[in-house]
Amino acid sequence: xxxxxxxxxxxxxxxxxxxxxxxxxxxxxxxxxxxxxxxxxxxxxxxxxxxxxxxxxxxxxxxxxxxxxxxxxxxxxxxxxxxxxxxxxxxxxxxxxxxxxxxxxxxxxxxxxxxxxxxxxxxxxxxxxxxxxxxxxxxxxxxxxxxxxxxxxxxxxxxxxxxxxxxxxxxxxxxxxxxxxxxxxxxxxxxxxxxxxxxxxxxxxxxxxxxxxxxxxxxxxxxxxxxxxxxxxxxxxxxxxxxxxxxxxxxxxxxxxxxxxxxxxxxxxxxxxxxxxxxxxxxxxxxxxxxxxxxxxxxxxxxxxxxxxxxxxxxxxxxxxxxxxxxxxxxxxxxxxxxxxxxxxxxxxxxxxxxxxxxxxxxxxxxxxxxxxxxxxxxxxx
Amino acid sequence: xxxxxxxxxxxxxxxxxxxxxxxxxxxxxxxxxxxxxxxxxxxxxxxxxxxxxxxxxxxxxxxxxxxxxxxxxxxxxxxxxxxxxxxxxxxxxxxxxxxxxxxxxxxxxxxxxxxxxxxxxxxxxxxxxxxxxxxxxxxxxxxxxxxxxxxxxxxxxxxxxxxxxxxxxxxxxxxxxxxxxxxxxxxxxxxxxxxxxxxxxxxxxxxxxxxxxxxxxxxxxxxxxxxxxxxxxxxxxxxxxxxxxxxxxxxxxx
Ligand SMILES: Cc1cc2nc3c(=O)[nH]c(=O)nc-3n(C[C@H](O)[C@H](O)[C@H](O)COP(=O)(O)OP(=O)(O)OC[C@H]3O[C@@H](n4cnc5c(N)ncnc54)[C@H](O)[C@@H]3O)c2cc1C
Ligand SMILES: Cc1cc2nc3c(=O)[nH]c(=O)nc-3n(C[C@H](O)[C@H](O)[C@H](O)COP(=O)(O)OP(=O)(O)OC[C@H]3O[C@@H](n4cnc5c(N)ncnc54)[C@H](O)[C@@H]3O)c2cc1C
Numbered sequence: 001x002x003x004x005x006x007x008x009x010x011x012x013x014x015x016x017x018x019x020x021x022x023x024x025x026x027x028x029x030x031x032x033x034x035x036x037x038x039x040x041x042x043x044x045x046x047x048x049x050x051x052x053x054x055x056x057x058x059x060x061x062x063x064x065x066x067x068x069x070x071x072x073x074x075x076x077x078x079x080x081x082x083x084x085x086x087x088x089x090x091x092x093x094x095x096x097x098x099x100x101x102x103x104x105x106x107x108x109x110x111x112x113x114x115x116x117x118x119x120x121x122x123x124x125x126x127x128x129x130x131x132x133x134x135x136x137x138x139x140x141x142x143x144x145x146x147x148x149x150x151x152x153x154x155x156x157x158x159x160x161x162x163x164x165x166x167x168x169x170x171x172x173x174x175x176x177x178x179x180x181x182x183x184x185x186x187x188x189x190x191x192x193x194x195x196x197x198x199x200x201x202x203x204x205x206x207x208x209x210x211x212x213x214x215x216x217x218x219x220x221x222x223x224x225x226x227x228x229x230x231x232x233x234x235x236x237x238x239x240x241x242x243x244x245x246x247x248x249x250x251x252x253x254x255x256x257x258x259x260x261x262x263x264x265x266x267x268x269x270x271x272x273x274x275x276x277x278x279x280x281x282x283x284x285x286x287x288x289x290x291x292x293x294x295x296x297x298x299x300x301x302x303x304x305x306x307x308x309x310x311x312x313x314x315x316x317x318x319x320x321x322x323x324x325x326x327x328x329x330x331x332x333x334x335x336x337x338x339x340x341x342x343x344x345x346x347x348x349x350x351x352x353x354x355x356x357x358x359x360x361x362x363x364x365x366x367x368x369x370x371x372x373x374x375x376x377x378x379x380x381x382x
Numbered sequence: 383x384x385x386x387x388x389x390x391x392x393x394x395x396x397x398x399x400x401x402x403x404x405x406x407x408x409x410x411x412x413x414x415x416x417x418x419x420x421x422x423x424x425x426x427x428x429x430x431x432x433x434x435x436x437x438x439x440x441x442x443x444x445x446x447x448x449x450x451x452x453x454x455x456x457x458x459x460x461x462x463x464x465x466x467x468x469x470x471x472x473x474x475x476x477x478x479x480x481x482x483x484x485x486x487x488x489x490x491x492x493x494x495x496x497x498x499x500x501x502x503x504x505x506x507x508x509x510x511x512x513x514x515x516x517x518x519x520x521x522x523x524x525x526x527x528x529x530x531x532x533x534x535x536x537x538x539x540x541x542x543x544x545x546x547x548x549x550x551x552x553x554x555x556x557x558x559x560x561x562x563x564x565x566x567x568x569x570x571x572x573x574x575x576x577x578x579x580x581x582x583x584x585x586x587x588x589x590x591x592x593x594x595x596x597x598x599x600x601x602x603x604x605x606x607x608x609x610x611x612x613x614x615x616x617x618x619x620x621x622x623x624x625x626x627x628x629x630x631x632x633x634x635x636x
Contacts, residue, residue, distance in 0.1 A: 008572045011456070019566050049568035062569045 003299075009068055016072045019048060020079040028080040031208035032353050035200070037162045038208060042086055045076075046117015051090050055099055059107055060115035066243065067305040070250035074298075077254025078261070079350075081357035082208035084251045089158040089209075090114065092244040094121035097169050097185060101228035101236050110167065110187060119166035124154035124188075124214055125237055131155075132370050134171070135234055139216060141172035141186055147220045148172075148186055150194075154214040156364075161197045161212040165190050168214065171233045183233035187225040194219040205357035242315055244365045245322035246304035252325035252361045253301050255354055256294040259329075259336035262351050263287060266340055277339070286335045293328035300324055316378040323371035326361035333358040383433040383529065383551075385426040386486050388440055388496040388509070389419040389454055391447035395501050404601040405472065406502055415450035418497035420564035421557045423454045426495050428562065429529055436460040438489065442470065442481050448580070455575035456567035462580040463488070467595070469585055474597040475503070479511030481595070484588040486516060493534065494554040498523055513554035520554040521547045525561050 005013070023044060031038055045051065053069040055061025062068075069091060077084035095114040098106055098121075113119040130136035139152025150172060160168045167189045175182040188195055198213035228236050264287060267278030277283045300321040307314035336351040337344035344351050362368045393399060394412040401407065426437045437459040441447045444466060451462035465481050473481070486494060494516070499506030513520035524536035525544060532551050537544040539558050567575075585595060616625045630636045 008569070008576070011452075011567075011572050012569050015566050015572070047568075048566050049570055053569060057570070063573070064569045068569060 005067075005071070009071055012064075012068060013071050013075055016048070016050070016075040017078070019044075020076050020083075024076065024083050025079045028082075028350065028353065029348065031080070031082060032347065033207075035202075035207040037086075037210050038083075039163050041083060042120070042162075042164065043117065045083065045087060049117070050087055051095065051117040051120075052115035054091065055095065055111065055115045059099065060112040065305075065309045066246070067302060067309055070247060070301060070305045073247055073250040074254035074257070074301075077251040078258040080208075081251065081255055081354070082206050084254060085206055085209045086120075086159065088244070088247045088251055089122065090120050092247045093123035093240065094159055094169075096243060097123060097227060097236065097240055098187075100239065101185065101232075105224075106187070106227065113166060118164070120159045120162055120164045121166050122157050122160035122168040123237070123240065124157045124160070124168045124170040126156050127153060128155050132367060134237070135181070135183070137171050137173055137181065137183055139170060139172045141174050141184065143223060146223050148223060148225060150186065150188065150216040150219040150221070152216050154216075156201070156211055157214050158209060158211055160190065160210070160214060161200065162210045165197075165210075169227055170214075170216075171237055174230060174233075177231065182231045184230050185227040185233040185236055186221065187227055188216070188219060188221055192219050192221060203360075205353070205360055241365060242318045243308055245318040245371070246301060246308060246314070248361060248365050249297065249301040249304065249318075249321040249325035252322075252329035252358075253294060253298045255358055255361070256290065256297065256325075256329045256332040259332040259351060259354050260287065260290045260294055262349075262354075263290065263336045263339045266343075270341075283339055286339055290328075290332045290335055294332065297321070297325035297328050316375055319366070319371040319374045319378075322366065323368055323375070326358075327368060329361050330358045383429055383435040383492045384438065384490055385429055385435065386438045386440055386491045386494045387419070387422045387426045387454065387459065388482060388494065388512070389423065389450045390416045390441060390497075390500050390502075391443050391450035392416045392500065392502040399502075401604050404604045413446060413449065415453045416497060416501050418499070418501055418559065419450075419454075420457075421559055421561050422495040422497055423457050423459060424562045424564040425524075425527055425557050426493075427458045427565070429493070429527070433529065433531075435492070438463065438491070440482060440485050441465070442473070442478055442485070444471075445582075448582070451580055452575050453567065455578045455580070456571040457565055458571060459578075461578055464580065464582045465584070465588065466582060467585040469592045469595045472597055473595050474599050475505045475507045476511060476598050477595045479508050479515060481585070481588065481590065482508065483512050483515035484590055485583065486512070488588070492551045493529075494518075494552070496554065496556050498556045498558055509554055509556045516552075516554065518552045518554060519549040520556075521549050522556045524555050524557045527555070527557070527561065 049062045050072050052061035053064045054066050057063045073084050073088050098111040114121055125134050141148045141150045167187050169185050169187050171183050172186055173181045174184040194217045196215040201211050267283050268276050270277050304314050304317045304321040333355040337355050340349055340351050343349050391413050394414045430437050439451050439454040439459045439462040441450050442465040448464050451464055463485050465485050496509035521536045523539040525539045526537040528535045535548045538547045616622050
């Protein structure tokens with residue numbers, strides 16, 4: 001058993017941490033308040049090569065691996081979840097489907113600009129009536145004169161309404177397979193007539209991350225925009241979500257680590273009853289619990305990433321990592337606010353933002369209930 | 383244009399430091415390339431982007447200083463030289479300059495870039511000594527650099543603004559923190575750095591002996607600055623401004 005990262009991964013972790021602390025941290029409070037997507041920061045993340053980490057150099061990537069991507073996501077999330085999810089969704093949901101299922105031409109056209117960090121893309125699965133039951137997609141696509149005609153809508157879609165957004169890959173019903181719907185993936189470029197990118201949602205957290213509703217009204221895209229084989233869209237997005245879960249787990253670990261670091265500093269500095277509050281066992285034990293849970297979640301997440309990098313099946317491990325990491329992150333954030341007392345409730349202190357940012361981790365890319373269903377299914381074989 | 387950058391490895395300034403016998407304790411875990419030297423590396427990379435050539439990074443220090451060279455290589459520098467030798471422990475600025483000058487002379491160079499002063503030792507004299515030993519002109523405190531084929535113009539930061547200084551190449555320049563925004567190493571850069579050529583050389587390899595490394599100055603004692611007193615308080619009864627002005631005059635501030 002070898003639990004160590006490579007020296008290059010360790011050095012890269014330091015670089016991303018340095019970037020997060022120097023470039024993102026000073027802006028995080030303002031971004032949280034204005035809810036604006038910081039294009040300049042995201043472009044700098046692109047310059048650092050973050051959006052191309054797991055992709056080969058011939059597609060504009062860094063030729064690293066999934067583990068290294070998780071390191072970057074963790075380090076960003078330690079400082080700011082909005083930028084971490086922008087990276088996670090940009091790579092995991094925007095670029096990964098093209099890399100895994102795209103033709104050579106599609107990779108050159110759509111993957112390269114994403115991997116180079118010049119553009120962002122999204123993945124549109126969730127619909128107003130189809131969330132956990134993503135197979136219940138109602139968006140429809142049919143072929144007419146060599147083009148797909150798309151009608152329907154998507155909700156809660158990340159990274160499609162930014163100034164850098166290039167396209168969204170959607171799931172759409174393209175026919176029937178006996179009693180079940182046939183679902184396919186189609187690439188829809190931003191700016192296609194009939195494709196409306198809606199207003200930003202007002203959210204509890206992740207304020208600087210772009211989340212919008214999408215509407216498709218007779219949208220025409222060339223037939224060649226079909227991604228992967230017709231009818232494989234459902235199977236394909238399930239594959240995408242496995243990796244995405246590990247990456248969300250990395251985000252959760254970063255957030256929990258951020259809560260821990262902030263709380264340790266505060267517990268040493270804040271004095272009540274004549275001593276630092278960290279000397280009170282009730283506070284110290286909270287720190288011990290947050291630290292222990294964070295470390296366990298980190299082990300689960302990087303084991304998932306390690307399995308993914310070796311091409312091993314990791315469905316169950318991915319769900320476990322996501323489930324555990326997101327739940328301990330919410331707990332860590334709640335306890336971090338508690339350790340900060342009244343100041344923890346004030347937005348000037350990062351833990352206040354961390355608390356609001358944490359909740360969605362138990363919802364996005366499969367709710368905690370869905371993760372438990374998936375894990376149980378693997379156990380029971382139903 | 384072949385550019386040499388002088389980089390120093392220092393204990394991470396983000397952490398508290400410790401002195402042992404008046405010398406900085408260097409055995410601490412977290413060491414970094416002097417943040418002030420990142421500007422030099424960036425400036426060199428930009429010049430080489432513009433004119434072609436190579437960036438050669440040179441450092442003198444203990445074996446661990448190799449990490450500072452690696453950092454510069456991951457930012458994009460082409461090769462590095464580390465001068466390390468037990469006889470150099472406790473070297474002062476002049477000894478350092480002798481060693482660096484000897485290392486620089488081993489290959490052709492058009493320009494040497496250094497920081498204005500290091501973050502830990504901060505004597506701010508090594509680059510000047512290096513220029514003298516190399517027998518080339520020096521331009522210091524550059525906040526902007528513009529190079530032509532055989533000469534270089536810098537904007538030299540002054541208290542009032544800047545001077546325009548032109549000098550022929552080869553030359554030594556020092557750069558301020560305002561000169562550019564240093565890039566972060568990418569993962570690709572970190573991987574590529576692994577296979578870039580680096581030389582580790584000793585005093586003997588440079589044709590120097592123990593005498594060249596002997597300190598010419600030594601620090602006898604290091605004392606913290608005295609705590610500030612309570613200061614003087616003036617109640618403003620209408621004459622406050624005049625009293626403050628008198629005091630400032632007395633202190634020769636105005
Ligand atoms: C900020 C944000 C960003 C997002 N980004 C994207 C994106 O980029 N692309 C995308 O496609 N989607 C995105 N989503 C959508 C997200 O994946 C869904 O919100 C999530 O999958 C849950 O779906 P739902 O909201 O419809 O909830 P529902 O499915 O309606 O769930 C409601 C509740 O019922 C529970 N539940 C549902 N079914 C079961 C069951 N069978 N057993 C037990 N409990 C059940 C759920 O766990 C939950 O507690 C995003 C969401 C948010 C909030
Ligand atoms: C074994 C060993 C042990 C050492 N121990 C110490 C120690 O305990 N304390 C200490 O301060 N120094 C130590 N040094 C380094 C050396 O003595 C100092 O670098 C020297 O005194 C320079 O002074 P300064 O930092 O004030 O330079 P400054 O003149 O302030 O530096 C200006 C610029 O010169 C360049 N420069 C300076 N020093 C170096 C260098 N070493 N390598 C490459 N470029 C450089 C940099 O570009 C820097 O920005 C050690 C070196 C060796 C080999």
